[in-house]
Amino acid sequence: MDWNPKLYMKYGNERTQPSIDLVSRIALDYPKSIIDIGCGPGNSTQILVKRWPKSEIAGLDNSPNMIEKAGKDFPKQEWMLANAANINISRKYDIVFSNATIQWIPDHEKLLSRLFSIVNTGGALAIQIPMFKDLAIWKAIEFVSLGSKWKSSLSSCGSVFTYHSSGYYYDLLALVSQKIEMWETTYMHIMDSHEAIFEWSKSTALRPYFDELKDENARNDFKNDIIARLKIEYPIQKSGKVIFPFKRLFFIAYK
Template sequence: MSRDIWDPVTYAVYADERSRPFIELISRVGAVAPDYVVDAGCGSGELTVELGNRWPEATIEGFDSSPAMITKARKLETPIRFAVADVAMWRPDRPMDVIISNAVLQWVPEHRDVLEHWMENLAPGGWLAFQVPGNFDAPSHVAIRELCSSRAWSDKLGGFTRGNPVGEPLEYVDMLNDGGSQADAWETTYVHILHGENPVLDWVSGTALRPILDRLDPDEQRRFKQDLAGPLAEAYPARSYGTPFPFRRIFVVAQR
């Protein structure tokens, strides 16, 4: 991407909710004493530190395409190395014992090729673990697509449609097992309880909306978010305890 669309501050608002899938993902990785561990799409690095806590003797590297995220990651007090790199272009300089990718590959159209490359670059017995959102048919994404194609926004955003960029669990199991690994996949729907005046809008502003907002000037960004707030509030009505926000995620762990 030519511009850094990621806002670490906005993304971090729901850090606890975003960390749960990462912790559950790495809990299924059976590596005992890995030498080289990689976090592909490490964001601001706080979760990468969890890899260092689990495998303190390992050399751990994190990379992300966002300079803003890596700038924040490098401020952490940790021996982990952080670098700016594109997931699709990055190459390891030696065989990996573990590679983790948390909520990144949905942004990479050719991510199936990336997965094959990562598997080829695992050390014997090495582990690949990734998690991607599986909610692209959820009301939040439907509302975004409908607004982009509306009369008010179609000139600017009518060509913006991602559809469903990820596969189903069985597809990944077939692909990885056919390649000779042992793969396991599962899915979980979290029901996050969000708070605030427009909590679902706040959530998607740090993720799904970022590429859209990057196409708009500041005034257009404000108006687009105003137009989206109503449909999201209708799709996700607030309760007395907060706003429940179901979010489906797909998990895959494979050992070479």
């Protein structure tokens, strides 16, 4: 099933903060051209536009819903419906940017080599990856989906995510880059409830699971099992809120 831009942007501020942080650390004052790979509804692209309003900035995504929403909200920009895994772009950009996307694409050796090949000399490849499998919610999802009740239908859903250690990305890029900067940040999202953590994840990490479950009763049953497990993983604070720590890896490779 396609992405749902409205559900995705329910936590738009929290989801866009990593783009703000990544953009602020790119040490290029006047890039002429930028491409946002996996631009979604254009939220990350607008952060690029804000910092470099005079640059030529395009967004690329393989979701028709996301590209349609981006085109509607920001009609002046160029939006491309394309799969980044087989990217076939004949031109180059001063910045190739990608926030919260490459974990959906397998074979990062091939992908990063392609993305770096479309960076101009003197430009940068800037990436952020949610380290989803390091989060407590992943423990909850694995516990439920690999348990006897759901295993037969859901055991393969987690394999759609790909990401590696900072050392892996460093080794891929070090020989071809002038300089590499890397860091990790754990954002502490203050959520209203465990249901809110579930809602956050439903439009992203839980999508493959809900796509697999066609029946509404099964979906509700799975949702209840996940929420029960989230209650074990995340304590309720004295205020009644729940802290949802979210770890992300960032890197910028200059060519």
